[in-house]
Amino acid sequence: MSKLDSLLAIPVLDRSNQPRIQAAVDGKAKPPRALGRIEELAVQLAVIQKKSLPSVRQPQLLVFAGDHGLTRSGVAAFPSGVTVSMVDTLLAGRASANAFARVVGARVSVIDAGVAADLSDRRGLIHAKIAMGTQDASKAPAMSTDQVISGLLAGADIA
Structure with a gap:
C-alpha cells in the first residue's frame, strides 16, 4: 500500500451525532458557549468517541x-x-x-x-x-x- 493509499484509508469522522451532542452541551446550566474552546473540544471528543459523554483515560x-x-x-x-x-x-x-x-x-x-x-x-x-x-x-x-x-x-x- 502506498503512503497516499494509507492516508486515504484513514476513515472520515462521522459527524451525524454532533448536533445532538452540541445541544446537550448547550443545555447545561451555563450560558451557551460560555466555556469557549473547552466546549468545542468536549463536543469534538464526544464525536470522535461516538459517545454523548466523552471520557478521558490516560490523557x-x-x-x-x-x-x-x-x-x-x-x-x-x-x-x-x-x-x-x-x-x-x-x-x-x-x-x-x-x-x-x-x-x-x-x-x-x-x-x-x-x-x-x-x-x-x-x-x-x-x-x-x-x-x-x-x-x-x-x-x-x-x-x-x-x-x-x-x-x-x-x-x-x-x-
Missing part, C-alpha cells in the same frame, strides 16, 4: 517539534536554536506545557517531526523527523507532497 499531550524554513529569511521571531532549547526544556519537564499536563494528570511526549538539528542523542524523544526543518516558503513550497503525507501518517501512528 497524553503530544508536542510535535519542528523548524520552518522562513527562519532563514529573518521572518521568525526566534532562530532555530530556540527549538532545540524548547525540546530540551520539554523533555526535562520544565516547560509550561509540562506544568499544565501535570495539573490534569497527562503524560507529555515530545516528537521530533522536523527540528533542524540532530537530536538523535535525546533520551525520551520520539524520533519521527520528516526533514531537517522545512524549506523557506517565501522561495519554494515548504514541504513536498510526500513529506506532508509522511508527516500526517507519522502523526496518526503516534496518536
